[in-house]
Amino acid sequence: MEDYIREYIGRTPGSQAMYQRAVKVMPGGVSHNMRYFAPYPLYIKETAGSRIKDLDGNEYIDLWMGHYTHILGHQPEAVAGVLREAVARGTHWGFVNQYQVELAEKINQIVPCAEMMKFGVSGTEATMYALRLARAYTGRKIILKARGGWHGANSELSKAIHEPMDIPESAGILPEAVQYTETFSYNDLEGTVEAIRRAGNDLAGIIIEGVGQLFIPPVPGYLETVRNEVQKAGALFILDEVITGLRLSLQGVQGRFGVKPDLCTMGKVLGGGMNISLVAGRKEIMELAGPTSGLPKGQGVLMGGGTFSCMPLTMLASLAMVGHLEANAAEIYPALEEKGRRVREGVEKALNSAGIRAKCTGIGSLFTVCFPQDDTKLNNIEAIESSTDTKKRDLEFRIRMMNKGIYTVYGGGALSMAHTGEDIDRIINAAGETGLEMAAKL
Structure with missing residues (x-):
């Protein structure tokens, strides 16, 4: 057994015991x-600010x-205070409010494309409905998505998420469910445009994360050109902003890169710590899903929203979060930008100085640590999967960092307003110490 695994087990007997109970009642011991x-x-028992306790x-x-949700940190008073008051009036009403x-x-005022919108409870359902709207509006079938792109677990987008990309993503998904889902490589402009043109007159839309998986920024002009090509083809440009919405800027990717989609999906930060999703876009598209559209059966778009959509607790938490971000945008976004820059540069330098070849990808407050095996340019997740040591990142680096009190996912994660300068110093120092331990084994 590796030394870092032994140390982890020695520090976490409570989590080990809980996991032994969990595997008896949940497949693999988890629900996600x-x-x-x-x-x-x-296993975590409490959180506050930038800290968690097991x-x-x-x-x-x-x-x-919280899956990149807590842009203000765990339990920010701007939201927690509102929820404490709101719960006294009930949790789930099941009525409009x-x-x-x-x-x-408020979203209509802030998000460039959001002429009209519908709320739900998960990013998976938001992207599912966005595809349905695109196909209904255009009368076409084909949807394009990036290889490695994650848009939730709905069947039509469960294709080419993980390597090897050409093997079906899951048992239980009929081939017919993904027969009209075609793929392209993120940041490969020539290949993406070729895929758009190959789909021809049957292209309903393209769904794309403005920032690629593992927080790879778009190359200059990529998003703008893809949007223009899609719209020239008479299809819809769908921007998945579940992670980037309200995080990269107050207007998300749309504000940061000046790219206005036909439809967008949002979640995570938007909910203020509560479960939420959003599909927003042009009025004439969104109205296809309205109960007053007057369209005959089969021509309107079915969008359920879910039993728990628009819970007053969620709506109030979201209002508090959006209001706080809007009122303090001039302070928050530059601060997050600087924290992200410091961590990316600091962690990369600390690892390289320790003798470990490393590269930090990311943008704004988001970052990922990669361990390159050659000089391949890390422009998309396919390049990262094929040319970096992902096992080292996801097992050894992760556990060693946890043993030093830093919890990472994909070697990095998301910074918040609760992360202090001291926190950032600790992250960088822990990465340097981890690098020295890893180098000693080489």
């Missing part, structure tokens, strides 16, 4: 496979931050 890692996942009382600087109207009005 992303949360599993060997030898067993860390069952054994170990404290960590958190870089996962004024807060959803107020939130929609």
